[in-house]
Amino acid sequence: MNAIHYxxxxxxxxTVSFCVKTVAGLIVEEGTLEAERTVLRRWAASSETxxxxxxxxxxxxxxxYDTLKPYAQQLSMGHPAKMKAITAGKNKSDRIDAxxxxxxxxxxxxxxxxxxxxxxxxxxxxxxxRNLVVQTIGCACRQQGGPGC
Numbered sequence: 135m136n137a138i139h140y141x142x143x144x145x146x147x148x149t150v151s152f153c154v155k156t157v158a159g160l161i162v163e164e165g166t167l168e169a170e171r172t173v174l175r176r177w178a179a180s181s182e183t184x185x186x187x188x189x190x191x192x193x194x195x196x197x198x199y200d201t202l203k204p205y206a207q208q209l210s211m212g213h214p215a216k217m218k219a220i221t222a223g224k225n226k227s228d229r230i231d232a233x234x235x236x237x238x239x240x241x242x243x244x245x246x247x248x249x250x251x252x253x254x255x256x257x258x259x260x261x262x263x264r265n266l267v268v269q270t271i272g273c274a275c276r277q278q279g280g281p282g283c
Contacts, residue, residue, distance in 0.1 A: 142235030144228045145169065145198060151228035155236040164229060171201050178205035199249050212238075216245035 139162060144151040146169065153164040167173050178201075195211055203209055212235060238244040250258070 140236045140240035142232040142237070142239060143198075144231040144235065145195070146228070149228075150174070150198075151232045153229065153232035153236045155233070155240060157240060159237065159240070161233070164232065166228070169198075171197065174198070174201050175205070178202055195249070196252075196255055200252060210239060210244055210246040211249055213245045213247040 138157050139154050140157070142153045142155070148169055150167045150169050151165075152167065154162040156162060167177055199209065199211060217235075235244065
């Protein structure tokens, strides 16, 4: 593709709804993909584009960011809390959300959030797990009335 295209993704656990739009706002392609790395790589390899998406949680976003980064000229993830207010409405569907995200991204109005590099995300995940283990041990110790509690 020689022209600039903006793509909006509405990400879920098993599927990804997408909408490809031109700068003028014309829909080039839209549909649904399986939320798997191989499927997304195969689809994204067809063109260099700008990608944006909204996701409900960090759990699903990190792998999508890492998978699509080599294929995108620009990659942005919408802030879940801020996007919720924008995409809320009576006539809500995955396809409509993907269209709206593509429009916001193309107009540079997407409330994006910062995505940490992979090594930092892994460290944060490890520290969250450590904190959980320390809290669990502390709770067990207090319940048993052990020394040093």
